[in-house]
Amino acid sequence: MSLVFRAIAEDAPGPRWAALFAEYWPAYRRWWAREGLAARPTYMECRAALTRHMPEIVPLWEALTDLAGGGDAQARFLSFYRPPPYLAGCSQAVWPGDEPLLVRNYDYDAQAFDAVLLATRWQGRRVMGTSDGLFGLVDGVNDAGLAVSLTFGGRREVGDGFGVPLILRYILQTCETAEEAGRVLERVPSHMSYNVTALDAGHRYLTAYLAPDRPAVLTHAAVATNHQERVEWSSHARFTATVERERFLLQRLTLHPESEERFVGAFLKPPLYSTAFASGFGTLYTAAYRPRAGALDLHWPGAIWSHRLDRFAEGARAVAVEQAPG
DSSP: OEEEEEEEEESSSOHHHHHHHHHHHHHHHHHHTTTOGGGSOOHHHHHHHHHHHOGGGHHHHHHHHHHTTSOHHHHHHHTTBSOOOOOOOOEEEEOOSSSOOEEEEEEEOGGGOOOEEEEEOGGGOOEEEEEETTTEEEEEEETTSEEEEEEEOSOOOOOSSBOHHHHHHHHHHHOOSHHHHHHHHHHSOBSSOEEEEEEETTSOEEEEEEOSSSOOEEEOOSEEOSOSSSOOOHHHHHHHTHHHHHHHHHHHHHTOOOOHHHHHHHTTSTTTSOEEGGGTEEEEEEEEEETTTTEEEEEETTEEEEEEGGGOOOEEEEEEOOOOOO
């Protein structure tokens, strides 16, 4: 299977982002409204939630809404407030070497993936990351030397809160350290359970266990797969091999000290690398973030695409990903 990834830069919200939104909006609208428009929060509910929890980015939300056409549905979608439920796989870990390094596999449905690396300077803060919904991010780094990444938390509960990609965007727009990111993760509600790892230029890191029905838990875990402190959705855990992947990464961190190159390379092989695209959980890319350098390397078996905040290279890259039969 071949995927085309695009790297797009636009300092301020403008015509390039508007063109992207126009391209993706029909599919996103079908997904977002699949339970009916009445199932989604109203415009006023979305505005009130953003104003309460993430007031600093309300002007940015307004600007993007205008670029998206200024409609009610676009504004509600871009708020990421109480969206439909969605699941991902993913593995991530902080390398124990001298250089701060966060490595992650993004395991998701290729048909529901933006495949866009977006570099922006919104509200004066440089951010580079993998887009979700064209406002949110599933991983990224900012010019303060802070990197963040998410994995699904392995629980069925859906509640009152935001889609976690917008929370990651908010962190990268407003935070400079892992400690600051932790404070945001403790107070901003997530509509489903996710694990978010934050790593800063000083090599300080944390992993937050987010949930819609209980307080966030901040940990010093260097590894996150698809469960939290214990497995709570056993069938999902078996299907995604979350425990096995966590054990594999912990062993690499504690029993087998290794080079950065070998550590990143482990994400490109089983049990971390997945070819289960037919089931919606194939590895779309491996990302290696170096927050101190403001650098990102996107990896696939046999290919690498490197980017930096200070000299972001736009373009497109077609990559072949292996798909398991079935």
